[in-house]
Amino acid sequence: MIDIFLSTYKFFLGATWLTLKLTLTSLFLGSCIGIIFAFFRLSKKKALNYLATIYINVIRGTPLIVQIAILYFGIANIVTLSPFWAGSLALAIHSGAYIAEIFRGLIQSIDKGQMEAARSLGMPYHLAMRRIVLPQAFKLAIPPLGNQFIIGLKDSSLVAYVGMQDLWGAALSEASSNFQQMNTYIIVGLYYLALVLILSYLVGKLEARLEVDSKNRPNRTFKNLFQFKTASS
Amino acid sequence: MICIKQLHKSFGSLEVLKGIDLTINKNQVVVLLGSSGSGKSTLLRCINFLEFYDQGEVWINNKKIDFHQTDLNKVREEVGMVFQHFNLFPHKTVLENIIEAPIYVKKMKKQEAEHTALELLAKVGLKDKAGEYPHMLSGGQKQRVAIARALAMEPKVMLFDEPTSALDPELVGEVLQVMKQLASEGITMVVVTHEMGFAKEVADQVVFMDEGKILEQAPPHVFFNQPESERSKKFLRRVL
Ligand SMILES: Nc1ncnc2c1ncn2[C@@H]1O[C@H](COP(=O)(O)OP(=O)(O)OP(=O)(O)O)[C@@H](O)[C@H]1O
Ligand SMILES: [Mg+2]
Numbered sequence: 001m002i003d004i005f006l007s008t009y010k011f012f013l014g015a016t017w018l019t020l021k022l023t024l025t026s027l028f029l030g031s032c033i034g035i036i037f038a039f040f041r042l043s044k045k046k047a048l049n050y051l052a053t054i055y056i057n058v059i060r061g062t063p064l065i066v067q068i069a070i071l072y073f074g075i076a077n078i079v080t081l082s083p084f085w086a087g088s089l090a091l092a093i094h095s096g097a098y099i100a101e102i103f104r105g106l107i108q109s110i111d112k113g114q115m116e117a118a119r120s121l122g123m124p125y126h127l128a129m130r131r132i133v134l135p136q137a138f139k140l141a142i143p144p145l146g147n148q149f150i151i152g153l154k155d156s157s158l159v160a161y162v163g164m165q166d167l168w169g170a171a172l173s174e175a176s177s178n179f180q181q182m183n184t185y186i187i188v189g190l191y192y193l194a195l196v197l198i199l200s201y202l203v204g205k206l207e208a209r210l211e212v213d214s215k216n217r218p219n220r221t222f223k224n225l226f227q228f229k230t231a232s233s
Numbered sequence: 234m235i236c237i238k239q240l241h242k243s244f245g246s247l248e249v250l251k252g253i254d255l256t257i258n259k260n261q262v263v264v265l266l267g268s269s270g271s272g273k274s275t276l277l278r279c280i281n282f283l284e285f286y287d288q289g290e291v292w293i294n295n296k297k298i299d300f301h302q303t304d305l306n307k308v309r310e311e312v313g314m315v316f317q318h319f320n321l322f323p324h325k326t327v328l329e330n331i332i333e334a335p336i337y338v339k340k341m342k343k344q345e346a347e348h349t350a351l352e353l354l355a356k357v358g359l360k361d362k363a364g365e366y367p368h369m370l371s372g373g374q375k376q377r378v379a380i381a382r383a384l385a386m387e388p389k390v391m392l393f394d395e396p397t398s399a400l401d402p403e404l405v406g407e408v409l410q411v412m413k414q415l416a417s418e419g420i421t422m423v424v425v426t427h428e429m430g431f432a433k434e435v436a437d438q439v440v441f442m443d444e445g446k447i448l449e450q451a452p453p454h455v456f457f458n459q460p461e462s463e464r465s466k467k468f469l470r471r472v473l
Contacts, residue, residue: 116283117320117379121334121386122310131337135324 001183008174008187015170016191022084022156022166026091027149033092034099041104052100059097065158067094072162087159087166095152102144106137139210146203150196157192167191234259234421235280235390240289242275249275250286251445257390260419264432264453267442268468273425276442277392280423281312294389310338313383317395319375321367321382327354328363331382339386346385353381357411373404377411390421397428429472433457441465 040052059067071093072086081089110133118128160169171188175181235257242250249272257263265273278284280291282298282305291298298308322330331350335341341349354360357377367375376396383391393412397405409431416422416435426432432439432453439456441449443464449456457473460466 111320113316113318113320114322117314117316117322118334119306120281120283120309120312120314121382122306122338123334124306127337131333132322139324 001187004178004180004183005187007178008170008184011174012167012170012188012191015165015167016195018084018164019153019156019166019168019195022088022091022159022164023149023153025088026156027095027152029088029092030095030099030152031145033096035103037096037100038103038107041100042107056097056100059094064090064094064155065161068158068162083159083162083164086162087156087164091152091156091159094155095148098148098151099145102141102148103137106140106144107133109140110136142203142207142210146200146207149203150199153195153199154192234261234294235423236290236292237276237280238290238292240276240279240286240291242272242279242284242286249445250279253289253445253447255440255447255450257421257423258437259421261437262416262422262424262435263438263440264436265423265425265440265442266427266432266468268471271442272445273442274394277314277394277423277425280390280392281309281314283314306338310334310386311389313386313388313391315376315379315383315391315393315396317398319367319372319379319399321375321379323367325366326363327359327365327367327370327378330367330378331385334382335385350381350385353384354378356384356414357381358407371404372400373407376400376408380408380411380415384415390423391415393422393424393426395425395427397426427472429457441468443468 037052037055040048041056043049043052068087068090071090072081072083075081075086114132114136115128118132119125123131156166157168159166160172163169165173167188171184175184178184235255237253237255240250240253241248253272253276255263255276265276267273275284279286282300285300293308293311296303298305321327322333325333328347328350331353332341332343332346335346335349336343351360351363354363357380359374359377359381362370362374362378367378370378380391380396396412397408400408405428409428412422412424412431413435424431424436434453436453439449439451439453440447441456441460441462441464443462448462449460449465456465457469460469
């Protein structure tokens with residue numbers, strides 16, 4: 001196994017980089033889609049609400065591999081998408097549905113009194129949402145989003161089937177030439193495991209910062225979170 | 234100042250307000266009394282349009298408010314509200330809670346807003362708490378901040394919905410004290426409360442509601458000494 005590890009690590013590290021690019025691109029886009037569709041779901045406008053409900057149900061109700069294939073092969077007749085963008089978009093649209101549900105739940109979990117207090121001060125709905133409700137919802141979003149990001153990282157392996165040399169793609173082609181399927185797949189599994197552990201660690205760090213902060217400064221927002229200064233200042 | 238005419242409001246099949254007529258004059262303190270479920274909160278929330286009534290009219294400053302046409306945000310700027318559960322913004326400091334609306338709604342300069350906020354905090358006796366987050370405050374302090382926050386918009390009328398009901402008994406006094414001070418400054422107030430002492434001492438008018446209707450309206454010495462209806466007598470026997 002060690003010899004396989006040594007003979008593949010250059011190839012696999014390159015593939016890891018592609019997996020990371022895919023994951024980051026798709027999760028960034030997926031979060032944007034998720035926030036937008038969360039608002040559609042909460043909207044009083046029936047059309048938007050239906051649109052979001054259909055989107056969420058269709059995406060959650062069909063396999064990711066089917067979605068990737070449709071986007072890559074189906075859309076190919078209309079616009080040509082590179083495998084990278086087809087994969088990223090499919091992953092983004094997929095995770096977007098789950099992220100939409102996360103944000104919807106979080107926004108609804110914020111006490112109604114917050115919105116009412118803001119409105120009673122004359123704040124228009126969107127301002128109250130942006131300044132009062134969302135910062136509180138975002139703070140709660142880190143654990144479930146972290147979880148979704150881990151799923152997204154692993155799901156990205158499916159783009160190998162539209163010909164991408166991501167980690168899983170690299171493993172498939174390596175195994176077909178060295179005929180050591182089992183060992184190759186275990187090694188690539190360890191690569192994924194390492195990535196997931198690093199991601200969980202980062203999410204945990206972020207959460208811990210929040211916990212520490214909430215002892216003296218509760219409900220710090222995303223904006224505050226990324227100003228990495230000592231909590232005691 | 235505020236004139237309510239034949240207000241009706243239902244939640245589904247439950248009719249909560251059954252034709253309310255009420256006039257609130259400038260500089261007056263009106264205390265709304267009534268047993269639980271009589272519609273006091275709903276009436277209050279119709280005045281700043283947190284709730285939309287089904288029928289009737291609300292006039293504020295001789296302007297009829299039509300909630301399809303009037304800019305309700307402008308109306309709400311002029312009608313401050315204090316809630317039973319304070320509803321302070323937990324992710325903002327006391328000072329930030331108070332300057333939020335003046336800055337983002339009234340477009341006031343930050344410095345000016347902070348200056349006013351500190352004056353208001355001094356008024357409610359909490360100047361030293363400006364930098365604290367709400368979770369560090371006691372209930373009474375939270376409610377006083379909430380009052381300062383509402384006052385920062387310089388409303389023409391203040392609505393209070395059971396402002397002391399969620400407080401430990403020993404903290405009720407400090408909030409009532411602030412409210413008395415506001416009353417003595419001539420701020421127009423509509424107060425839902427179960428504090429009969431406050432009603433007797435501060436109210437210009439006591440309004441007694443029962444099952445979505447106003448049964449009695451009188452100055453406090455009249456209402457408390459010679460209640461007219463059986464309902465109000467029974468209510469007073471229970472609360473006094
Ligand atoms: N959003 C709502 N949806 C359905 N029913 C409601 C709603 N808000 C209030 N009600 C009902 O309307 C009635 C009057 O409620 P309201 O809160 O106005 O009473 P209240 O006089 O303030 O009582 P309390 O002293 O308990 O606060 C109650 O029966 C209540 O259950
Ligand atoms: Mg009530």
